[in-house]
Amino acid sequence: MTRGTTKGFIFQPTDDSAELVGGMSGRGRGRRGAEGASVTRGEPLLPSVQQPSPLFPAMEHKPLPLTCGEEAEYLLALKQELRGAMGARPGFIQPHAGHRSHADVERYSDKYHNSSEQTDALTNWITDWKRFPKEIQLCVRRSLKTGVSGAAQRSKRGRADEQKASVKEKQVLLKLEVSQPQIRQHQVHFTAVNTPHSAFNTRCHPQCCPPLSSPPSTRFARYLRLRCRHVAAVRHFSFNHLPHVVVTETLANEEQRGSEEEKEDNHEVDEEYEEELEEDTDYIMSYFDNGEDFGTESDDDMDEAVY
Amino acid sequence: MTSQEVRLCGLLLREHFGEVVEKVGTQLLRGEAQNLRNILQETGVSLDLVKKSLCVLVQHGTCMFSTGRKGLGRPSEYRASCHLILRILRYPRYIYTAKTLYGDTGELIVEEMLQRGRVTMSDIVKVVADRLTQTMEEGQSMDYKEVSSAFSKLVETHFLQRCPRAASKGAADTPEAPVRAEPPAPESFADCYSVPQVTLVGRGKRQLEDAEEQSVAKKARMDSETHGDEGIYWQVNFERFHLHFRDQAIVTAVANKLDQTGGEIVRTMLRMSEVTTPPDAACTKPLSANEIFRSLPAAYTVPRQVLDQYLTLLVDDPMEFVGKAGESGGGLYVVNLHRVLSNLARATLESVVQERFGSRSARIFRLLLKKKHLEQKQVEDFAMIPAKEAKDMLYTLLSQNLVQLQLCFLRSIARARPGAVLVRMLERFVFSSGNPQDSRLCAISHFLSLHRQPALNCQDAASELLQDRGKPHPQTSV
Numbered sequence: 001m002t003r004g005t006t007k008g009f010i011f012q013p014t015d016d017s018a019e020l021v022g023g024m025s026g027r028g029r030g031r032r033g034a035e036g037a038s039v040t041r042g043e044p045l046l047p048s049v050q051q052p053s054p055l056f057p058a059m060e061h062k063p064l065p066l067t068c069g070e071e072a073e074y075l076l077a078l079k080q081e082l083r084g085a086m087g088a089r090p091g092f093i094q095p096h097a098g099h100r101s102h103a104d105v106e107r108y109s110d111k112y113h114n115s116s117e118q119t120d121a122l123t124n125w126i127t128d129w130k131r132f133p134k135e136i137q138l139c140v141r142r143s144l145k146t147g148v149s150g151a152a153q154r155s156k157r158g159r160a161d162e163q164k165a166s167v168k169e170k171q172v173l174l175k176l177e178v179s180q181p182q183i184r185q186h187q188v189h190f191t192a193v194n195t196p197h198s199a200f201n202t203r204c205h206p207q208c209c210p211p212l213s214s215p216p217s218t219r220f221a222r223y224l225r226l227r228c229r230h231v232a233a234v235r236h237f238s239f240n241h242l243p244h245v246v247v248t249e250t251l252a253n254e255e256q257r258g259s260e261e262e263k264e265d266n267h268e269v270d271e272e273y274e275e276e277l278e279e280d281t282d283y284i285m286s287y288f289d290n291g292e293d294f295g296t297e298s299d300d301d302m303d304e305a306v307y
Numbered sequence: 308m309t310s311q312e313v314r315l316c317g318l319l320l321r322e323h324f325g326e327v328v329e330k331v332g333t334q335l336l337r338g339e340a341q342n343l344r345n346i347l348q349e350t351g352v353s354l355d356l357v358k359k360s361l362c363v364l365v366q367h368g369t370c371m372f373s374t375g376r377k378g379l380g381r382p383s384e385y386r387a388s389c390h391l392i393l394r395i396l397r398y399p400r401y402i403y404t405a406k407t408l409y410g411d412t413g414e415l416i417v418e419e420m421l422q423r424g425r426v427t428m429s430d431i432v433k434v435v436a437d438r439l440t441q442t443m444e445e446g447q448s449m450d451y452k453e454v455s456s457a458f459s460k461l462v463e464t465h466f467l468q469r470c471p472r473a474a475s476k477g478a479a480d481t482p483e484a485p486v487r488a489e490p491p492a493p494e495s496f497a498d499c500y501s502v503p504q505v506t507l508v509g510r511g512k513r514q515l516e517d518a519e520e521q522s523v524a525k526k527a528r529m530d531s532e533t534h535g536d537e538g539i540y541w542q543v544n545f546e547r548f549h550l551h552f553r554d555q556a557i558v559t560a561v562a563n564k565l566d567q568t569g570g571e572i573v574r575t576m577l578r579m580s581e582v583t584t585p586p587d588a589a590c591t592k593p594l595s596a597n598e599i600f601r602s603l604p605a606a607y608t609v610p611r612q613v614l615d616q617y618l619t620l621l622v623d624d625p626m627e628f629v630g631k632a633g634e635s636g637g638g639l640y641v642v643n644l645h646r647v648l649s650n651l652a653r654a655t656l657e658s659v660v661q662e663r664f665g666s667r668s669a670r671i672f673r674l675l676l677k678k679k680h681l682e683q684k685q686v687e688d689f690a691m692i693p694a695k696e697a698k699d700m701l702y703t704l705l706s707q708n709l710v711q712l713q714l715c716f717l718r719s720i721a722r723a724r725p726g727a728v729l730v731r732m733l734e735r736f737v738f739s740s741g742n743p744q745d746s747r748l749c750a751i752s753h754f755l756s757l758h759r760q761p762a763l764n765c766q767d768a769a770s771e772l773l774q775d776r777g778k779p780h781p782q783t784s785v
Contacts, residue, residue, distance in 0.1 A: 060665070061662060061663055061664065061665060063662065063663075064662055071403070074403060075399045075400065075403055076399075078398075078399035078402055078403060079398075079399045082398055082399065082402075082418070082421075082422070083322055083323065085422060086322075086323040086324070086422060087323075089422060089423075091323075091324055091328075091363045091366070091367070091424075092323075092324055092325045093324060093325045093327045093328050093356060093359050093360055093363065094325060094327075095325075095326060095327050095356065118359070119355075119359070122359060122362065122363075125366075125423065126362055126366055127427075128425070128538065128540055131365070131425075131470070131540075132362060132365055132372075133372050133374075133383040135343055135358075135382060135383065136343070136358040136361045136362055136365075137362075138355075138358060138359065138362065
């Protein structure tokens with residue numbers, strides 16, 4: 001098999017072997033010297049080679065020009081506008097770290113700062129939650145009107161737990177109703193201690209909490225532990241409570257809240273603090289301010305002198 | 308779905324929705340229906356971000372979900388498909404079409420709906436009225452009624468449609484509801500295109516200063532007005548836009564081949580059969596020449612004889628725009644939709660080959676399209692090109708993956724002839740060609756799939772054939 005017409009160049013374009021022009025030459029480059037072709041190292045180059053070969057081979061057929069015209073330009077402008085507009089919509093999901101300028105270290109306050117605005121914007125935009133499967137529904141509104149079910153917090157937990165929880169909850173409700181008078185007393189005690197918008201922040205002595213009337217079944221105990229873990233982890237409070245006691249309190253509070261729906265002051269309290277309260281926490285957002293924004297605002301526009 | 312398609316979809320998602328949605332979307336595209344846990348594991352994105360991305364994807368109609376198939380207790384499964392995401396490429400065209408048909412109001416309606424996915428009529432009317440008010444002069448504002456009428460017009464011509472009612476809600480609901488794998492099509496609902504009675508009185512608002520705007524927005528949230536159309540959501544009917552593009556392509560082709568009047572005649576025919584023709588029909592319902600004559604637009608009225616001449620020309624044209632279906636009523640004519648589209652696709656391919664490789668290569672290509680399988684010698688004879696050049700051009704086309712070599716053992720001869728070589732078209736050319744129209748793209752794949760035949764590839768036979776040229780082995784892997 002002959003090698004075809006080798007032109008004796010030393011500098012060859014390093015293209016794929018399928019390239020027509022330099023078909024065999026690229027492969028045979030290493031062996032050119034051994035074949036006894038014209039030039040060896042050190043000698044002056046052939047007169048025809050004065051500069052490196054061009055980057056791209058010459059084209060036989062030039063391509064047609066791009067479509068121009070009013071319509072094409074308008075379409076292009078529309079496309080660019082659309083891309084920019086979509087970037088500003090709530091549908092443009094930012095990753096957690098990118099939300100802040102300091103993406104180097106994971107910060108405790110990230111948990112409370114990051115998801116809030118985005119979730120808000122999303123829930124403002126998407127309103128027909130019925131068309132979505134339950135498991136991806138975001139916290140719809142922080143409405144504590146449906147006190148006992150606590151649908152907002154449930155959505156994070158998944159279906160299996162939810163079913164168990166709903167069944168077990170009915171049992172708990174029954175138990176609570178039975179022991180209603182007892183709890184009401186302690187409710188009074190609780191509100192004296194608590195501030196208005198930290199209703200879950202109960203700090204009471206183990207003595208005043210009534211133990212459960214009957215020992216819970218194992219499944220129920222697991223549910224309580226789950227619930228308690230959720231509650232405790234989020235609250236970051238270190239109590240020496242027995243798990244079931246904490247749950248009883250929170251359930252009692254929720255149930256109470258549910259029955260006091262009609263009261264106007266509850267609503268007002270909810271709505272007033274809506275912007276400052278975040279899910280899973282009872283502190284207003286300035287509590288989580290980690291002080292890193294201090295001094296980052298530019299002082300260029302200040303009219304007054306700084307002393 | 309090829310890997311390039313998936314990559315393109317990922318880039319589109321990133322441009323429009325961010326990197327998180329890109330990750331989730333590419334994961335959905337890669338496999339079959341997946342449930343939430345699967346997605347979490349594969350992508351490694353945190354749970355709340357995954358949920359948000361899924362919400363965004365479902366809202367825009369690019370992701371479908373269905374309840375688990377294996378029983379009531381299974382979690383829902385999600386899947387996406389490429390063609391739903393590739394529609395995003397055509398958003399500017401949809402907006403431009405609405406502009407040409409219904410003016411600025413229509414344009415803004417479609418634009419806002421594309422940005423939001425699904426939206427109620429009252430929301431969109433308010434948003435569009437506000438936007439139009441921004442562009443108007445001081446003191447003027449756009450009335451809601453005008454925007455509502457533009458919206459109704461869009462719905463009447465089926466460019467917008469109602470979202471189908473929510474699919475079966477979940478395992479907890481009535482167990483006797485059948486578990487369906489596919490979401491119901493929007494057209495299956497009776498009042499898909501009926502505009503609800505909406506009480507919308509008011510005018511567009513101008514954007515206030517920042518501080519004021521926030522308090523106003525807050526107040527608006529507090530007192531939620533009901534306009535009588537809660538729960539009725541609208542979406543853009545993409546299929547209708549595609550049909551419109553198809554009609555446009557046919558009319559421009561006719562206008563280029565004959566003249567403007569011919570284009571108008573075909574446009575009239577298409578407009579008359581808009582409502583009676585199903586979307587995937589091969590040709591329109593037959594129309595008599597008398598009807599066409601009566602329905603021609605005033606600007607293009609021609610004498611009856613001239614119309615007949617035009618129709619005869621169209622019927623005789625090799626592109627087969629119009630076919631004759633009978634003689635009653637002055638002649639019954641149909642527009643051959645599928646045939647026109649495949650001929651347009653073929654013409655596009657031929658022009659691409661001509662621009663890239665020259666007119667003689669284009670001649671060989673056209674020959675192969677017509678005859679499907681040819682031997683080397685036959686190519687030289689039919690194309691009337693000298694042997695050496697024919698071989699050269701064939702090899703160029705082969706190296707660009709436009710034609711393919713195939714070995715065939717002829718049974719009539721006692722010994723197998725390894726030198727016999729068959730040449731045929733490759734389907735993958737579709738994705739390497741430059742800038743075809745979208746309706747043509749579908750027609751191309753449809754057209755080419757008709758010619759596909761299973762075959763064996765053999766490298767040795769091809770290499771023997773090409774050895775005297777000193778070229779490396781051709782690519783024979785598909």
